[in-house]
Amino acid sequence: MTLKQLLALPVLVVWHGLFWTFERTTWQYDLMVIAILAFVWVTPPGWLSDPMADGPGLIGLITQLFR
Amino acid sequence: MTLTGTIGAICLFPLRNIIRISVALGIHPNVLTLTGVVINAGAGWALAMGHFETAGFVMLLANIFDFIDGKVADELNLSSRFGGFWDSVMDRFSDLFLLIGLIYLYASLGHTDYVLITALTLMFSVMTSYTRARAESIIEQCKVGFMERPERIVLFMIGAFTNRMAAVLWVILVLSVLTVLDRIYFTWRELRSTDDEATV
Numbered sequence: 001m002t003l004k005q006l007l008a009l010p011v012l013v014v015w016h017g018l019f020w021t022f023e024r025t026t027w028q029y030d031l032m033v034i035a036i037l038a039f040v041w042v043t044p045p046g047w048l049s050d051p052m053a054d055g056p057g058l059i060g061l062i063t064q065l066f067r
Numbered sequence: 068m069t070l071t072g073t074i075g076a077i078c079l080f081p082l083r084n085i086i087r088i089s090v091a092l093g094i095h096p097n098v099l100t101l102t103g104v105v106i107n108a109g110a111g112w113a114l115a116m117g118h119f120e121t122a123g124f125v126m127l128l129a130n131i132f133d134f135i136d137g138k139v140a141d142e143l144n145l146s147s148r149f150g151g152f153w154d155s156v157m158d159r160f161s162d163l164f165l166l167i168g169l170i171y172l173y174a175s176l177g178h179t180d181y182v183l184i185t186a187l188t189l190m191f192s193v194m195t196s197y198t199r200a201r202a203e204s205i206i207e208q209c210k211v212g213f214m215e216r217p218e219r220i221v222l223f224m225i226g227a228f229t230n231r232m233a234a235v236l237w238v239i240l241v242l243s244v245l246t247v248l249d250r251i252y253f254t255w256r257e258l259r260s261t262d263d264e265a266t267v
Contacts, residue, residue, distance in 0.1 A: 019249050020213040025072035032213060033071055036242075040225060040234040050233035051178045052117065 082138075085131060089139045096140035096150055100157045103132030107161040111168030114227070115175075122168075123227035129161065130220055155196070158216055162192050165223060169232065181233065188236050191243035192219060198250040206257045212246025214239060 022028040044060035045053035068076075089099065106129035113122035136154060140146045166189040173181035195214060202209035219239055226235030 018245060019211070019252065020245070021211050025069045025075065027069055030070045036222070036238050037225070039238060040222075040231050041229065043234055045231065045233065048233045048237065049178075049180065050231070051173065051176050051181060052119065052232055053230050055230075 082131065082135060086135050086138045086142065089135060090142045093143065094139065096136040096143070096145055097153050099132045099136040099139060100150075100154050103129045103136070104157045104160050104164070106132065108164045111164035111166075114165060114168035115171040117172055119227040119230055119232065123224050126165070126220065126224050126227065130224075133158070133161070133220075155200070159193065159196060162216070162219065163189065166192065169236070181236070184233075184236050184240060188240045188243065191240060191247055194247045195243050195250075198247050198254075202250055202254040206254055206261075209250050209253055209257075211253045212242075212249040214242035214246045218242075 016022075016028070017032075020032075022032075044063075045055070046060065106125060110122045110125040110129055113119075113125055136150075137146075140150055166185055169185045170182055170189070173179075173185060195212065196216070199209050222235045222239055226232040
């Protein structure tokens with residue numbers, strides 16, 4: 001892999017994330033699903049002003065632990 | 068096999084029996100589709116009342132009907148163009164029931180911010196389907212963008228069961244906006260290339 005290709009890699013990753021052409025049951029799809037679930041379950045509901053959620057979420061629990 | 072492929076295969080196992088029973092009973096697939104929508108209306112009501120767990124279970128039930136109708140149609144040799152049309156139209160009603168339920172909930176809680184977010188999610192969920200349907204009337208296929216109906220429904224269920232609906236709404240909204248943009252861009256690119264070929 002050349003330096004030019006290496007530098008272009010993050011741009012490619014962002015482009016493919018934005019312009020989604022991958023099918024279901026591909027590793028790219030798996031990666032996206034993991035990222036989404038991480039956002040949903042890890043983000044403290046307070047950050048999103050969630051009117052219904054209870055509990056601090058994973059990040060909230062960790063920050064409470066280190067406080 | 069991928070992670071999502073494995074999960075899909077596990078979920079398909081009990082559904083095969085339900086499909087077999089529906090075929091044995093000779094239930095018309097269009098009736099299954101309609102049943103799914105009626106049950107989804109119940110899920111919308113549960114969401115509106117703030118009963119997320121109940122809504123999750125009702126959505127799960129509704130989407131069993133939604134999933135098996137096409138398979139039952141194939142098994143009974145009842146696949147038709149009207150069946151496809153009916154299924155798409157009923158799917159839109161299902162989506163709208165769920166999102167209207169959430170709009171009612173957030174409005175009754177006085178959270179105008181989430182009323183707006185849910186309304187925008189509703190708008191882009193409908194536009195996701197519309198852009199593909201309209202694009203495929205002028206180009207062969209427009210299957211780009213991540214956020215399609217199955218993803219939306221699974222996310223709704225995750226949000227309901229784990230009480231993380233706000234995060235789910237944000238994900239659906241952002242990815243639906245991207246999906247609509249992807250489809251507009253893809254259609255423009257496809258049409259431009261065919262126009263260029265026509266002028267050469």
